[in-house]
Amino acid sequence: xxxxxxxxxxxxxxxxxxxxxxxxxxxxxxxxxxxxxxxxxxxxxxxxxxxxxxxxxxxxxxxxxxxxxxxxxxxxxxxxxxxxxxxxxxxxxxxxxxxxxxxxxxxxxxxxxxxx
Amino acid sequence: xxxxxxxxxxxxxxxxxxxxxxxxxxxxxxxxxxxxxxxxxxxxxxxxxxxxxxxxxxxxxxxxxxxxxxxxxxxxxxxxxxxxxxxxxxxxxxxxxxxxxxxxxxxxxxx
Numbered sequence: 001x002x003x004x005x006x007x008x009x010x011x012x013x014x015x016x017x018x019x020x021x022x023x024x025x026x027x028x029x030x031x032x033x034x035x036x037x038x039x040x041x042x043x044x045x046x047x048x049x050x051x052x053x054x055x056x057x058x059x060x061x062x063x064x065x066x067x068x069x070x071x072x073x074x075x076x077x078x079x080x081x082x083x084x085x086x087x088x089x090x091x092x093x094x095x096x097x098x099x100x101x102x103x104x105x106x107x108x109x110x111x112x113x114x115x116x
Numbered sequence: 117x118x119x120x121x122x123x124x125x126x127x128x129x130x131x132x133x134x135x136x137x138x139x140x141x142x143x144x145x146x147x148x149x150x151x152x153x154x155x156x157x158x159x160x161x162x163x164x165x166x167x168x169x170x171x172x173x174x175x176x177x178x179x180x181x182x183x184x185x186x187x188x189x190x191x192x193x194x195x196x197x198x199x200x201x202x203x204x205x206x207x208x209x210x211x212x213x214x215x216x217x218x219x220x221x222x223x224x225x226x227x
Contacts, residue, residue: 044118045162045205047216060215094161101209102152102167109161
């Protein structure tokens with residue numbers, strides 16, 4: 001069974017870049033599409049984007065100008081970078097496998113707070 | 117405002133059957149794109165409950181079922197139990213946006 005573990009700084013300053021890593025175990029990153037989803041405190045889910053091991057990506061139109069999702073095959077990891085963050089980017093960020101349009105495995109999530 | 121519309125809250129007594137609606141448009145549900153449902157228990161990550169309109173992943177109780185008609189989809193929960201108290205989200209693809217979209221979520225309370 002695929003296991004996913006998100007990690008990264010819990011606090012990011014406004015205007016800086018949010019960087020998260022998703023450690024994948026139980027499967028190779030070359031076998032799946034991977035996606036990031038986020039959830040602001042007390043609010044609903046928002047899809048951020050996905051990546052395939054070939055490098056193909058698709059991003060949410062609302063975040064496209066600020067997002068990069070990458071696969072790191074040698075480390076069996078997936079990463080998320082979100083630039084020029086503001087307080088509205090404060091959320092729990094989840095890494096997930098994306099199969100046939102749905103998210104079948106999700107990590108436990110990591111809270112990122114944007115604050116000075 | 118979410119592309120897919122769900123009732124913000126719903127409640128039911130133990131043993132009852134409840135239905136959560138998810139209303140979209142011709143660019144998502146009505147465009148014959150699959151609908152998926154997730155259950156999020158308090159303080160935990162969302163978990164896939166129904167995929168491709170009406171399929172249950174291994175391990176999900178058959179008390180949960182999904183359906184779709186026109187521009188709407190529904191999640192039904194039969195024989196409501198206290199452990200079903202959670203937030204439920206629908207998800208699909210929107211061709212106008214070219215991206216996955218979620219409903220705003222429904223908080224289910226078991227009375």
